[in-house]
Amino acid sequence: MYKYLVSSHLNPSLSGVAKFNQILAMKLDVPCLSVFDIQSIDKGPILFSLKVRDLNDSECLLLSKYLNFLVAKNIEYDLFFHTFDGLDLEYELLKYSRIIYSGNLEIYSALKGINKKIISAWCPALITGDHIVRETSLNLFSFGMAHKLQLKYYKILQNFLENYNIDYVLWVSTAFHEKANFGDFDSVSNQLSKIFGFRIQFLGFLSDDAINYFLDKTQLFVAFFEKGVRANNTSIFAAMNRGCAIITNIDEYSPSWIKHSVNVLDIRLLKPENLKLDFLKKIGLQAKNDVQRYASWDKLIELFSVI
Structure with missing residues (x-):
């Protein structure tokens, strides 16, 4: 299936996307890497799990550079978008991708005109498992x-x-x-x-x-x-x-x-x-x-x- 899951969100204590990545990587039995470790990847395919809007300008430039590295190495990748805002980097990622998984129907609707295979997906529940707390009837x-x-x-x-x-x-x-x-x-x-x-x-x-x-x-x-x-x-x-x-x-x-x-x-x-x-x-x-x-x-x- 995939060799790596790659994301900019890796701290599950602070981010729902990061916790999603942690669980998904475990379920897929693949390592979860930072987008800034892409140059260590030697084979694919890989799955990007991204919320691009959270990246600052310098991070976007760096990811764009690493994307060129993947393309030059003929390493295939798919995308899981948690948001889609029509950003330049998002379209750059789409250009070379194989399959796009949309995190919700709104994202799917925004992407459906793109000439790529788009799959409508979701993010399952991430939680599986001296003051007195008041209780009432409701x-x-x-x-x-x-x-x-x-x-x-x-x-x-x-x-x-x-x-x-x-x-x-x-x-x-x-x-x-x-x-x-x-x-x-x-x-x-x-x-x-x-x-x-x-x-x-x-x-x-x-x-x-x-x-x-x-x-x-x-x-x-x-x-x-x-x-x-x-x-x-x-x-x-x-x-x-x-x-x-x-x-x-x-x-x-x-x-x-x-x-x-x-x-x-x-x-x-x-x-x-x-x-x-x-x-x-x-x-x-x-x-x-x-x-x-x-x-x-x-x-x-x-x-x-x-x-």
Whole structure:
């Protein structure tokens, strides 16, 4: 299949893409190398797993140089794009690639006019495995990158819960993107505190085991995105794997199998009856079945096995 997986994101403690790379390399049984170690590669094919927008100008120039090295050595490669912004380096990478795996449907749509083999893929769940934590009849939980938390949707949710006099607590655990500013957490936590007041609890940086522990105590997992949930938004798949109901936002590029009132709740369509515990348990169980059917690691590996 592949001889190497190559990426610019290699620190799984700070980056979801890096953690994806770590797991994928293990599943494919190949070494995971930095893009800046390309000159040590003597044979292919290789798989690039890239989020080009996170590279600075000097890193882009260096990767372009190393790309020429691969071409000169006739080393074949495929691409897994976690984002696509129409950047010059992205098109340069596309020019010499064999197969492109798109991390979500929005990326696939942007690439479909390119005369290459494009496969619509996803990023499976990355988590498999002195203060008193408050619990109520409705425990909400949210984890993810601090700079990605969509405050406007949290405000909509808070207004809904207060308007219907629903007793709840919101647990929040945030992580940092490998390239993000560590000041993001202070800013976001202050704004969330203003929205939710005493009902919010910050859990700090949790291990995978701890996240699963809180998911098992959660009636509703909260995950909002800038435009809509995508096939490579791994936090929702982690919650689905635990049979946890999810509230999110859906748009045209969300996975077609993710549906309001079937396996998730869409914040824009939320009704009071959706928050009844029996209903939340029902859609949580459906989500657990559906994520294994449509977005598991085994299903992703099948995409690579056709080569």
